[in-house]
């Protein structure tokens with residue numbers, strides 16, 4: 001490992017002793033509940049901490065990856081050789097019809113605060129188990145809404161110039177499960193949402209309705225990373241998988257959910273290798289049956305490939 005004691009101590013000085021964890025299992029930080037140890041796992045709680053941490057890692061040529069809530073990540077069984085930087089700025093402020101949230105704030109909490117302030121527009125995101133930062137990277141969306149619809153500004157750290165960049169939504173290059181952050185060396189620090197005044201009971205009603213739909217349709221009782229594959233244009237991944245006869249298909253502890261074929265779930269003791277084996281078979285068989293090659297939506301960390 002390239003990270004020596006001296007660098008680890010410097011990381012502790014930038015953040016705090018209890019926020020620099022060595023050989024930290026990634027299964028504790030991903031909703032799939034798989035993943036071996038990261039050499040270092042550090043949680044940053046301010047823009048200054050994020051900037052100084054990344055600056056130090058880059059100065060020493062150390063590999064790093066940023067994560068939010070780990071709800072769209074498949075981490076290798078061998079873990080990650082380098083430093084995982086978890087974004088922990090979780091402030092949420094409401095001012096008039098605008099809501100500003102740190103990249104580490106949970107979407108669910110942000111949407112709930114919007115509701116408490118009678119602000120409508122974020123209901124669709126209330127059941128997505130990610131952070132605001134992860135949602136900006138992925139342009140997370142559900143039930144007809146997408147983050148790009150409500151985002152006004154995003155504050156980013158440019159890890160090349162170490163400048164702070166504030167981009168209007170139109171400059172974010174938002175697309176289906178993607179944004180500029182996937183193409184440029186940016187780290188999301190904060191996002192600002194512009195919402196509409198609404199009726200509190202209606203907002204709550206919509207949130208409850210969507211939450212009920214999720215519980216009925218999605219295997220929330222098992223660890224997963226949500227939809228494993230992107231929706232191919234003109235198709236539904238779940239339907240293609242079902243048509244290929246793969247509903248319930250399993251390898252070790254990883255299984256194509258019987259409740260929603262678009263989800264690969266961890267039935268208890270899955271390894272990343274099990275999950276990858278399921279993903280590979282699904283891609284092959286669906287391609288054979290329909291000619292469509294499914295692309296994983298989940299982001300892989302460590303020595304792992306679909």
Ligand SMILES: Cc1cc2nc3c(=O)[nH]c(=O)nc-3n(C[C@H](O)[C@H](O)[C@H](O)COP(=O)(O)OP(=O)(O)OC[C@H]3O[C@@H](n4cnc5c(N)ncnc54)[C@H](O)[C@@H]3O)c2cc1C
Pocket residue numbers: 031065066067068069070071072073087103127128129130131132133134135136137138139140141142181186187188189218220224225226227299
């Ligand atoms: C049960 C379940 C249901 C789900 N339902 C939906 C859904 O309806 N719609 C949907 O779109 N998604 C859904 N997801 C997937 C996931 O919640 C979203 O993709 C979410 O936006 C990921 O956020 P995160 O904070 O967990 O990001 P992570 O999984 O931690 O990271 C995802 C990617 O973003 C990067 N990243 C994270 N934070 C930052 C940051 N601050 N700066 C730079 N890069 C960063 C990571 O490097 C990684 O590439 C679901 C997942 C689960 C488990």
